[in-house]
Amino acid sequence: MDTAGELKHVWLRRQLQDLVAATLRPGDALLGERQLEEQFGVSRITVRRAISDLVQDGALVRIKGKGTFVSHGLVRSTLHLASFNEDMRAAGFEPSTRVINASAATPPPAAAEHLALPRGEMAYLVRRLRLANGAPVSVDESWLPPRLLPDLLSKDLTGSLYRILAAAGHPVQHAEQTVEAAAVPEDTAALLDIQPGAPVLLFKRRSFTGQDDPGTPVEYAVSTYRSDRYQVSMRLGLGKE
Known part of the structure; x- marks a missing residue:
């Protein structure tokens, strides 16, 4: 093994990256x-360190009781107001959607x-499974007012x-969103192909239309994202005191 001055786990990480790219x-x-x-x-110890680095980078994913697998890719998204499809395409992934439930x-x-x-x-209620390159990323649950969208259930959701x-004349102008860590419930875990209780990112969003402050509420949404396939990034500036 010629590490050329590299730490062993760094050298091994490169070897595993090549192995994944070539054969898996x-x-x-x-x-x-x-x-x-x-x-x-x-x-x-070196093996575990290299694998941990690749898991953290999103190249590999550990599944408890099963082993370590090649990731379907880690979607990195900056915090901004955009649809899932726009978000995925901006990150270089092909989005798709499966409607789980659409009903009154x-x-x-809340x-x-x-x-x-x-x-x-x-x-x-519109509940959907969202995928990137065919791999499940999130389950979105959206609540919308029938008075503004009387024919919503007849649309392509x-x-x-x-x-x-x-x-329909009600474009989303702004939204308020929170993000928190959570343990995924059993029914959502099955859709996301992860173990019940696995860590996920829970997004809660309140959307508004209109130019007035705060505007007319048009959607309340709860989105559950796989934490091993989705990462939020942001750019911060130093505020003035």
């Missing part, structure tokens, strides 16, 4: 730690409050809800 595809399993030790003549339903309290719905009034809102 997204979803394929990586060789076990013992096999990697023998093949590259390094210690178990009783909204949860959605009803945001949409200013009287107690017991129904809202439209595999595309952008923002475009549907804009075509």
Whole structure:
């Protein structure tokens, strides 16, 4: 092994990157730690360090009880107001959508409050699985007011809800969004192809139309993202005191 002055785990990381690029595809399993030790003549500690680096970089993903696999890719997104499809294409991925449920339903309290719905009034629920290059990235649950979109359920809901809102005369002008860490529930885990209780990113968004402040509420959304396939980045400036 000629490391040319490199640390062993850095050298091994490069070797694993080459191995993945040459012989493996997204979803394929990586060789076990013992096999990697023998093949590259390094210690178990070095193997684990190199794999951890690649997991952190998004090239590999660990699945508890199963092993380490080649990632389908880590989507890096800057915080901005855009549809999922725009976000994925900007990151270099091909987006697609599967509609899980589209119906009139009783909204949860947070959605009803945001949409200013009287107690017991129904809202439209659109729940969708969002994919990048065919791999599940998020489950989006959107609540929308029927009074603004009476024919929503007859639309093609595999595309952008923002475009549907804009075509109906209610373009999203601004939104308030929070992001938090959460443990994924069992039904959502099955859709995202991860273990129940796995860490996910939970986005909660309140969207408005109109130029007035705060504007007319048009959507309340909760999006559950796989934390191993989605990363949020932001650019920060030093504020003045």
